[in-house]
Amino acid sequence: MEEATRAAVAARARERAWRGLWVPLLFLLPATLLVSLFYLLPVATTLYLSFTDISTVTFRNPQWVGWENYRDLVRDPFLGRILGNTARYVSLTLAFNIGVGLLLALLTSHVPERAGNPVRALWLLPRILPPVVYVLIWQGLTRESPFGLVSNVVGVSRNWITAEPWTVIVLANGMVGASFGMLLFTSAIRSIPADLFYAAAVDGATAWQTVRRVILPLLRWPLLFATAYQTLSLLTSFEYILLLTDGGPGFYTTTVWSLHAYKLALSNYFGNVQFGMGAAMAAVLVVVGVVVSVLYLRLFNFKALVGEPKIEVN
Amino acid sequence: MPLLPVRWRWLVASGFLLCAPIVAGMAWLVLTALFDRVHGLVPAGPLAPENWAFVGSPSVGGRPPAVVALLNSVLFSFAVAAVAIVVASMAAYAISCLHFPGRSLYLAVVLVLHAFPAVSLLIAIFYILRVLGLFDTLVGVILVKTALELPLGIWLMKGFFDFLSWEMEMAALVDGMSRWGVFWKVALPMVRPGLLALGTFALLSAWGEFILPFTLIVSSRSWTLATYLQSFLTEAFTDFGMVAAVGLFYALPVLVLFGLGQRYLLNLYGGGVKG
Numbered sequence: 001m002e003e004a005t006r007a008a009v010a011a012r013a014r015e016r017a018w019r020g021l022w023v024p025l026l027f028l029l030p031a032t033l034l035v036s037l038f039y040l041l042p043v044a045t046t047l048y049l050s051f052t053d054i055s056t057v058t059f060r061n062p063q064w065v066g067w068e069n070y071r072d073l074v075r076d077p078f079l080g081r082i083l084g085n086t087a088r089y090v091s092l093t094l095a096f097n098i099g100v101g102l103l104l105a106l107l108t109s110h111v112p113e114r115a116g117n118p119v120r121a122l123w124l125l126p127r128i129l130p131p132v133v134y135v136l137i138w139q140g141l142t143r144e145s146p147f148g149l150v151s152n153v154v155g156v157s158r159n160w161i162t163a164e165p166w167t168v169i170v171l172a173n174g175m176v177g178a179s180f181g182m183l184l185f186t187s188a189i190r191s192i193p194a195d196l197f198y199a200a201a202v203d204g205a206t207a208w209q210t211v212r213r214v215i216l217p218l219l220r221w222p223l224l225f226a227t228a229y230q231t232l233s234l235l236t237s238f239e240y241i242l243l244l245t246d247g248g249p250g251f252y253t254t255t256v257w258s259l260h261a262y263k264l265a266l267s268n269y270f271g272n273v274q275f276g277m278g279a280a281m282a283a284v285l286v287v288v289g290v291v292v293s294v295l296y297l298r299l300f301n302f303k304a305l306v307g308e309p310k311i312e313v314n
Numbered sequence: 315m316p317l318l319p320v321r322w323r324w325l326v327a328s329g330f331l332l333c334a335p336i337v338a339g340m341a342w343l344v345l346t347a348l349f350d351r352v353h354g355l356v357p358a359g360p361l362a363p364e365n366w367a368f369v370g371s372p373s374v375g376g377r378p379p380a381v382v383a384l385l386n387s388v389l390f391s392f393a394v395a396a397v398a399i400v401v402a403s404m405a406a407y408a409i410s411c412l413h414f415p416g417r418s419l420y421l422a423v424v425l426v427l428h429a430f431p432a433v434s435l436l437i438a439i440f441y442i443l444r445v446l447g448l449f450d451t452l453v454g455v456i457l458v459k460t461a462l463e464l465p466l467g468i469w470l471m472k473g474f475f476d477f478l479s480w481e482m483e484m485a486a487l488v489d490g491m492s493r494w495g496v497f498w499k500v501a502l503p504m505v506r507p508g509l510l511a512l513g514t515f516a517l518l519s520a521w522g523e524f525i526l527p528f529t530l531i532v533s534s535r536s537w538t539l540a541t542y543l544q545s546f547l548t549e550a551f552t553d554f555g556m557v558a559a560v561g562l563f564y565a566l567p568v569l570v571l572f573g574l575g576q577r578y579l580l581n582l583y584g585g586g587v588k589g
Contacts, residue, residue, distance in 0.1 A: 023493045024414035031405035031464055038461035039427055042438035049441060059444075100332075107329055119329055121576035122336050124583060128568055130522035132543045133561040137339040139547065140346060140554055147554070149338060152354040175335070183584035229429065236431035239525050243544070258434065265437040266529055278437050285434040293429035297422065 046286050049279035056273050069280035078252055086256040089169065089241070090234045096174030097230055098223065101181020106211065108182075109189045120186065126176045135243040138172050162249045169254055173240050181226045188222040189215060225300065232292050236285050238262060258285060343565070346558035365559040378534045380560070383542035387564075390456060390527070390538055391520035397460045398516045399509055402467030407497050409468070410475035411483065421472070428465035436529060443530055450532045458530065459520055467512050474508030475501065511582055514571075521568065539564040 050069055054062035073079065104123060108116035126134055138161070141149045145157035161168050192215065200210045216223075238259035241247065247255035247263065255263075258281075265278025338355060346352045347366075350359030368380050408414070409421055439458055440449070448454030478501060486496045502509070524540040531537065537545075543564055546557045572579065 021414060024408045024412040026494075027404045027408035027412065027497070028414075028420070030401040031468060034401060034457065034461040035423075035427065035464055037442070038439060038458050039430075039432070039435065039465075041442060042435035045438035045441055046435060049438065103328075104332060107325060107332070111325060111329070115329070117577065117580065119333055121572070121580055122333050124576070124579055125336055125340070125572060127583070128518050128522070128572065128579065129565055130540060130543075130568065131524050132522075132540050132547070133343070133565045136543065136547060136557060136561045137343050139552075140342050140558065141339060143554075146353040146358070147351075149342060149354040179583065183580070187584055232429065233431050236434045238433070243524070243547070261434075262436065262529075266440060275437070275441075282434050282437045285431075289430045289434055290426070293426045296429050297425055 046283050050283040052276050054275040089256045092170045093173045097177040100178040104182040105185035123179045127179050165245045165254045184222045347562040365555040383537050383539045387538040393456045394459045394520040395516035398463045406468045406471030410472045432462045474505040
């Protein structure tokens with residue numbers, strides 16, 4: 001008798017728990033479906049394809065080849081150049097992004113809002129402008145004389161994208177990315193108590209000393225965050241390089257890792273695209289991406305972000 | 315608040331210098347689109363309305379009509395924004411206001427994906443769309459772009475739902491409204507600023523999106539303005555007057571939004587939009 005009641009109670013509790021689960025499941029269903037299909041499945045697919053010989057010819061029937069793509073990758077005589085280009089691209093653009101972002105934040109937060117806001121807004125433009133339009137503007141400004149503004153100002157008639165591809169790539173990418181740091185650092189500077197600045201002024205600190213000894217130490221976390229976040233996104237981004245130089249001029253001059261992977265797998269200039277090889281290069285990025293993003297989560301304090309919901313009725 | 319003892323002249327000069335390239339770029343785009351020839355930033359020819367002939371032209375060099383690309387772009391961006399808003403809100407509501415096992419794991423995955431650079435998945439996405447038969451369709455690109463917007467969207471909306479006062483929800487539930495009804499009629503109207511923020515983000519991001527349609531769409535009838543404009547950039551002899559006009563035409567909605575709501579956009583991209 002008692003046994004039966006207990007069983008009934010347990011059954012009812014289970015039923016209620018199930019009914020309680022239904023609602024969240026339905027709410028989560030569309031997002032879960034889309035994220036699984038275009039995030040989680042692609043991660044697995046990238047890894048799987050990187051172990052096959054898939055190409056235009058074998059697209060329907062790829063064969064498992066184990067580590068062969070990776071072995072080929074390591075033996076590629078251009079690997080060194082591509083790695084060098086990637087390091088150059090990431091480090092120079094990052095330096096520009098953080099440096100100019102910091103400079104803009106410092107400048108605009110020490111003038112009245114009316115002057116500071118338009119400057120910040122203007123720097124947001126490269127980021128919200130469609131990338132193709134942005135690159136079109138770069139192409140127009142870097143043309144030969146008498147059309148190109150850069151040629152006219154410098155006094156040397158050149159197509160600057162082919163003459164100085166790296167400078168253009170770093171500047172073009174940097175001007176898009178600088179607003180990220182700028183906005184982050186601006187709000188961080190704003191949250192510094194004014195007392196600190198008055199104290200520094202009373203002690204006779206110069207502008208440089210105030211920046212170096214008061215502001216920068218307090219910006220340690222935003223600086224670290226911007227650096228970490230942008231390193232990862234620069235490592236995998238190739239949109240502006242593709243549009244500006246398409247990896248050239250000449251042979252692999254500005255080809256970075258992610259662009260090379262993309263072109264191996266998806267550009268059909270060579271007729272038979274090496275899909276598996278491209279997937280192997282992408283897989284390296286995917287693994288780096290997953291590891292680094294999980295590290296961020298650890299670093300930037302996950303627990304505090306996940307509070308329990310207050311209401312418990314379904 | 316002048317926090318630093320800085321010389322004003324120096325400050326103004328550097329501010330001016332820092333903004334000069336962007337102003338010059340925008341001026342170049344507008345001038346080149348309007349005039350026959352532009353040397354640097356100085357018009358060297360008469361006004362050239364013929365730069366804008368592409369708008370009415372049935373086809374420029376074998377391309378689809380610009381109107382088709384425009385309609386595709388509008389369809390693409392609004393579909394992405396609409397689906398992202400609904401799907402992200404539903405998930406964020408569940409994470410924020412409902413209880414289920416694995417909740418914090420779900421949020422952890424969303425956060426990791428938010429930091430994870432999705433471009434590196436492009437090769438696999440290409441393959442998956444081929445397998446699903448969605449390659450070279452606008453629907454396929456819309457689904458992919460929406461999925462890529464979701465981690466940001468869920469994260470953003472969760473922030474808004476977290477600040478929802480639950481007395482209203484509680485009252486509606488006690489009165490016998492279903493969770494679904496509460497979500498649509500009580501919760502969503504209260505997070506309108508969040509919906510606006512996510513909508514703006516998604517619209518801007520989809521409107522500018524280039525790599526996805528460039529990679530996942532082949533047929534020119536499904537081109538968006540991004541691929542339409544890009545097809546001019548790779549030509550051997552670019553007619554910069556016309557291409558600048560196409561570019562300005564494409565960027566115009568963004569520029570109008572920028573002109574009207576720069577304060578809002580600054581808050582938005584600075585992460586300052588709160589419920």
